[in-house]
Amino acid sequence: MSATRVFVARLAGCTVFDPAGDRLGKVRDVLVVYRKSDPPRVVGLIVEIPGRRRVFVSIGRVTSISSGQIITTGLINVRRFEQRGGEVRVIAELLGRTVVFSDGTGQATIEDVAIEEFGPGEWAVAQLFVRRPKTSSSPFAKGATVFAHWNDVREKTAVGQAQSAEQLIATYSDLKPADLANTLLDLPQARMLEVAEELPDDRLADVLEEMPESEQVEILSQLDDDRAADVLDQMQPDDAADLIAQLSEERGEHLLELMQPEEADDVRMLLAYAPDTAGGLMTTEPIIVSADATVAEGLALIRRHELAPALGAAICVTLPPYEPPTGRFLGMVHFQRMLRYPPHERLGTILDQGLEPVTADTSAAVVSRILASYNLVSVPVVDDNHRLVGVVTIDDVLDYLLPDDWRSNDSDDDAPERVPNRTPTRAQPGAPRLVNRGRRTSNGTS
Known part of the structure; x- marks a missing residue:
């Protein structure tokens, strides 16, 4: 592996491959540890693998790093990453910090960090890309950017002073x-x-x-x-x-x-509505039009980029008014059906007559069976007067059916222990706290 210098912010999102070229995941951060006099040493990468699980990849298992891709030995452990005492995440914790120049020329904010290989499997922080405070009062002015060696600056973090989050937000x-x-x-x-x-x-x-x-x-x-x-x-x-x-x-x-x-x-x-009913699961913002609306108008509505895919899969047709609770619900038209008709066709003439709405008190279990039985991504919900009050989409049902801890991905009990390729285990900072959908420790791990 030839000597290389790369900037960490550019590594965020880079794909990690094994030697055979198979994709393992994406880089989310770089982990370093501070040293007494030398620049911080890189100990590994935080990699997101399929399933949105974050794992640790030791820098010793990395054979090539560039701004476009990472090559590893292919031997990584899939146990969830846990940050240890003394370790610092470059993107999440180091970017945005204020540093002071040792020569007394002022202070600056870290915007990026360059890491460099100094020996086989040995990487360390090489330079900092920092921005000095702006000297103009213009809202469009920015401070000058300069490169600085680690030993040329020192961190300035006053007690109780929060680090800037702007750089992290920009990176992600x-x-x-x-x-x-x-x-x-x-x-x-x-x-x-x-x-x-x-x-x-x-x-x-x-x-x-x-x-x-x-x-x-x-x-x-x-x-x-x-x-x-x-x-x-x-x-x-x-x-x-x-x-x-x-x-x-x-x-x-x-x-x-x-x-x-x-x-x-x-x-x-x-x-x-009770949370385990169609009324409790539904969203009240489906696309609703009159029977006189055309296919062209319907397709224009579902093209809106801010519209969730599940809501864009079908259009609801009702009598006025067209805000829930609407006038009498007439039916739905799925976008694939609209594609089979000319732009001037009225939506009221091509309603899906085989789809019956559910009432707001229909149980979530029944709604789930309807979506599965008829291969639907949404089902309309009406009140006792057959007025449309919303739609239940497939993502609403999945959120209801999945275990309470699915968002935290806390399903690693059968995962193997991570290979002990780091320094001996140290005490974890903070104590565990209870979380409604799983368990996270106070340092952000699961």
Whole structure:
């Protein structure tokens, strides 16, 4: 393996292969340990393998590192990664820290870290890419960027001072909400809350929808009421209802009062249904049109990129009004059926007559059987007056059927012990705390 220098932020998301070229997973972070005088030593990579499980890959098992791919010996252990005392995650914990130049020329913020191979299987931090404070008052101005050797700077972290989360958010900007949620759950608790507070409302809403309920409540409790209400407005009504149901009655009602009236009304309606019924599982935001709408209009509606795939699979046709609870429900038209007709065809003439809606009090078990029996991705829900009140989608049902701890991936009991290729076991920082959907330790591992 030839001498190589790579920047850690560029490694995030890189594919990890075995010697045969088979894909093992993706890099999520680089793990280093500090040394007394020398730059931090790289001990391994944190790799996400299929199933969204994070595992540790010793740097000694890596045969090649580049900014595009990682090659390993193929011998990795799939036991869930657990961070040990003295170890630091470069992306999650080091980027964004403030450093002070030893020559007295000021301070800067770490934006990237270069690691370099100094011997077979021996990697260490080579340089820091840092940004000095801006010197102009212009909102568009940025500070100058420079390279610095590790020994030329020292970290500046005052007691109680939070590290900047902006760099971490930028590094993970391309992650899907489920992957970003998993990344945050792997962070130390204080860091997770800090990053969550920095996320935009819509991004945080997407992430919360992918988290266990206990973590949702924990994060929401750190937000002021106005911000919490704004985030709830951005969530799917069924997810917002599930979250509010976990709060105290007093705070839940206060947040509902602060939410947008239309969003709050949808959530209140969902809270009225038992969680194991179609009403408790459904979402109140399907695509709803009149019978006179055309195929072209229907296809235009399902092309919206912000629409969840399951909701875009079919269009509901009703009499006015077209907001739940609607006028009388007439039927659904699946997008594949629309593709078989000319653009000017009226949707009212091509309804799927074989699909019967369920009522809001239909049990979740019955809804599950209907979706499975007829190979559906959604089923309409009506009230006693046959008015459409929502749809239950396949992801709603899967969330109900899967074990409570599925989001935390805490199913590693039969996984082999990790190969002891690191320093002897050290005491784990923090004590374990209970989590509603599984168990996480206070340092973010599961």
